[in-house]
Amino acid sequence: MNFDATTIIYILEIVVGGLLVGIGVHFVPVGGAPAAMAQATGIGTGTVQLAAGSGLTGLLSAGLMMSVTDNLWPIIATGAVGAMIMIDATMLTGSWIYAYAVGAPFASAKVNYDPITGFSQPPYVAPGTVGQGIPTICYVSGTIGAAMGGVGGALIYYPLVMINNNPSLSAVFAIGIFLVNAVLASWNIQGTIEGFHDPKFKKWPAAFKACLVSTFILALVAVIITGGA
Amino acid sequence: MDALSMGLVAAMGALATVAGASEDIDSDIGSQSNPNSQVQLAAQVGNPHRIYNKAIAGEPPSNALWCTTAAIVAYMLIEAFQMPALFSIALGASVAALFDGVMSMSAYFGRNASQKRFNQWVYLDIVRYTTPSIMAHVWITSFCIVTITYIQVYVLTPHHPFPIPVIALIWGLTVGAIGSSVGDIHYGGEREFQWRLFGQGLSTMLSGQIVRKAEAGLRNSIDNAWFCAKFGGPATGMGFGLTVFLDNWRTTVFDPVSQALLAIGTGVFFVIVMNLYNFYLERSARRKYGPYPGYKGDIAA
């Protein structure tokens, strides 16, 4: 193997992919365990799980696309769309439960007015909770986050396949890099976040640095690996 | 696009719907994932209970394990012994169900044994009659998901380049993520706490005060399946079914090579429609339910 310009571009692609995953996680409105009791705004599950679920669905779509074409752009776009469809379907059906089973209006406790719709939030926050459901701002933020995760997954997967021509190896390797970044980002979030309007979102530079270092170390070795016999 | 591929995609969507529903009911019976925190807390605030406590590492990794186990067994039987696909997948799902039984039991034993100081007993009859019910639902989930991966890899064109177990791993993670985000709310928000005020989430003051008694006698976890199968399960199924169906539909109707732009555009269209639908839901919920009466602030509703 030799370090030429293409290799450096591949490394950069992997690093950018990892960074997108790490930042994208911050966009996904995750309420953690409290959200499952309608105690907090967002999706009622853990950050890593949701990021992995959506990003890897995107990876599946991107892998399918990559088997028929070598063009980077459709692969990235299809990865993003796959991830967005997954997270939107999840949030939509989750909203059904909040609206029709728990019977609660959607509200965020982090802002007074929804920046997109302009709806007032505090009057709709149930006493003793920190919001419930998935307001439009969280929904849009989640869609953006999923798109970033999907693009990130595809961006990690693409150079790996170009190097080793082995979809299985690349897929597993991409899952590994994806999980490392998602976990680091979720540690930065410390449990719950509502989306880009949440004050916690300002912590993203720490995740950026963390993911930059870790992905770089991973990318350096990723380009060395061959596809085997 | 041909009729066969469309039929296959429809079948995948149907299988995914069933898988999602059974996945959610399985986690509700076992009190897995997020509502588990309240079951765990109950004993600590002085409410020992007779509810199953299946804490297996969050739903996504555990479902990934069942689906991958079923996938490797099926793959091995198909490739090494040339067994028929349906038989292999059924056998794989059975092995996955056994794995699940072992893990569920160990989690129930371990979590309850670690709450010795709160006087939380280990009840063997719960293990005997609840575990088989969990295993049955896991059987359905893994059977459906491995069938989906089988269709994706061997039948649907273009064949998916990933091997069967890797796709099963990813679908398992996804179905677990959807199950814990959608169906769990119905269990945690509605079923676990039935004495809170209706129309709001759980007030933090009530944390750990789960319902422990049933119409007659003590509540057991099978009752939770009876409740959640009415809405939480089907909604989870819808979520996973939509994911699988819409994602595959757009690359089947439009050729991914020559009509890549259309395939991507269709996906973006679905995304926008779902965003608007959620906006409609939010607006109608706000209009119908109105603000909470106890609000004292100065921001107008």
Place this chain on the structure above:
Amino acid sequence: MTVGGGAAGAPAAFDVKKIRIYGLAGSVLGIYLAWILNTVTGTDIFSFIGAVAALFGVVMGANAVRRVCGYGIGTGVPSIGMLSLGMGVVAVAFGLSVADQFGMGALSVIVTLVYAMIFGYVVGVIANKVIKFNIPVMEEGLTDLAAGGAMAIMGWSFAISGSLAFADIVNDVINTGYIAIIFICGGLAILHPFNANLGPDEKQDRTLVNGVMVGGLSTIATGICAFLTLTPAAALLQLVVGFVIWYYFFMWYYRLVKRDASAVVGTGLLPPSAL
């Protein structure tokens, strides 16, 4: 995710240094022993030793999860197990590939281990310095975790392929997709023990016995996989060994549960204090 970990500084019957030494030595020597026996005798019957070696890595990883999560990391136990296996899978692919490119296939275990430990340490430093966790055992714990995860993946990969050559592992483990079951089953073997025993009365021996039990399940799974890649006799042997490990440790675990639980009853109402 769950309230009430509280195992930080909990009494540990086994010293962490001892577990680390046994874990590293056991897994590395075990994999090499299996490799030498397979090469010398020219069969693949000894592949199951690789699966047994992986159990040492699992115990080390499970103990590290116990130490780090005892401090409470705010995102639940599962995330750290996923991290461990994410690091492990990258390390294994790197180790095997690099050793192969330099023509020294046998060194792959060492290369994998060294890379995993370095990377684990770096992630630990990042977690403490950049993300500001300030958990004193973070660097140490993540080094152990990465090493344990990598050794578990290595051992079970060997158990499926019966060889340390990169080409064989790619053909038998990765192209077949069997890496997925090693990934997730190994991950659960590392994270499930502490997660399943979480609570104020968690005991180290019960947790670690649970880890070996799940490792036994993984060995059953790799035994099933091996029917495609090894001779039927070797695969069957591995299946049986896995079953024996699982059964022995499950019974042991059940005995420990009976020892530790407030009461193990056949049936009954709630404890008298709670009615």
